[in-house]
Amino acid sequence: MSPLFLALIAVAVLAVVFLFVLRARSSPAPPAPEKYQLGDVTVETLRLYNGYDWSKPPLVAVKGKVYDVSNKYELYGPGKPKNAYAGREVARALALDSLEEKDLGADLEGLTPEQLQRLEEAVAEFERTHDHVGQVVPLREFTAAQLGLHDGSDPSLPLYLSIKGVVYDITKGKQYYGPDGIYPFAGKEVARAFALFSTELSDCNDNLEGLSYAEMDNLRDWIGKFNYKYPIVGKLVG
Structure with missing residues (x-):
C-alpha cells in the first residue's frame, strides 16, 4: 500500500473516533433510578425484605426508620456478613455490635453510654450512605x-x-x-x-x-x- 493510501485510512479512522466521542459527549446522561419507596410497614412485613426475594430490595430498620441497603449488597445480601440485619430492626444489635438473633430489635434498655454512642454513630452512617424509604409502625x-x-x-x-x-x-x-x-x-x-x-x-x-x-x-x-x-x-x- 502507498503511504498516501495509509494516510487516508488513518484520517478516516480518526474521523470515526472523533464522531463517536462527540456523540457520547452530546448524549444526555441516563436518568437516575427512582428511589424505592416503602412507606409504613410492620416488623412482620419487613421480614420479607431480607434479600432472598429478587423483586424486593434488602431493607434494614434502625430506631423505626427503614433504609434501603441494596447499595451495600456485598454486606447485606444473602450469605453476606450482615445478612442477619436484612429485613429486621437492628438498633440494639448495632449498639452491641452484634449479629446474634437475640439482639435484633429496638429495645435499648440496659445499654451503656458507650453502646448508645456506638448506636448514634451507626445511625449517622445509615443516614449518610442509605436512602430512608419507610417507617416501622405497630400492628x-x-x-x-x-x-x-x-x-x-x-x-x-x-x-x-x-x-x-x-x-x-x-x-x-x-x-x-x-x-x-x-x-x-x-x-x-x-x-x-x-x-x-x-x-x-x-x-x-x-x-x-x-x-x-x-x-x-x-x-x-x-x-x-x-x-x-x-x-x-x-x-x-x-
Missing part, C-alpha cells in the same frame, strides 16, 4: 366490625382480610377480593374457608375443628402465600 388491632369496614363497599378504604387473626392488606388483589372479585373474603376472617377451598360465607370464620390433615395443610399453604404477597397490618381481637 393495628381490629374488631370483627372494624375489619368488616374494609370489604370494598367503601372505595376510600383499603381491602383487608384476616387469617387466624392476622390481618393482611389485600388491596393490590382487589380484582380477586374486591366487590367485583370471585372471592367474597374482604373484610372477613377466612381461615376455615381457605382450609376447605370454600367460597361459602358460612365458612368465613376461624373455626378449625374437624378439619383433616390435608385441609390444615391447605391452610398452611395459603398463609405462606399471603405472608409472601401481602403486607401484614394488624391483628383481629375480641
